[in-house]
Structure formats: C-alpha cells, structure tokens
Amino acid sequence: LKQVxxxxxxxxxxxxxLILES
Structure with a gap:
C-alpha cells in the first residue's frame, strides 16, 4: 500500500x- x-x-x-509549466 505504501508504494501505491x-x-x-x-x-x-x-x-x-506539467500544468504549472504549460
């Protein structure tokens, strides 16, 4: 669960x- x-x-x-860079 931790990895997930x-x-x-x-x-x-x-x-x-990605949103901030675009």
Missing part, C-alpha cells in the same frame, strides 16, 4: 508540474 500511495503522490506532483 507514493506512486499516486508522484503522479500528482508530475501533473501539477
């Missing part, structure tokens, strides 16, 4: 970064 949570957090961070 970390994966989701990383995905959210990447999406936020």
């Amino acid at each position: 949570k970390n994966g989701v957090a990383i995905r959210m961070a990447v999406l936020k970064k």
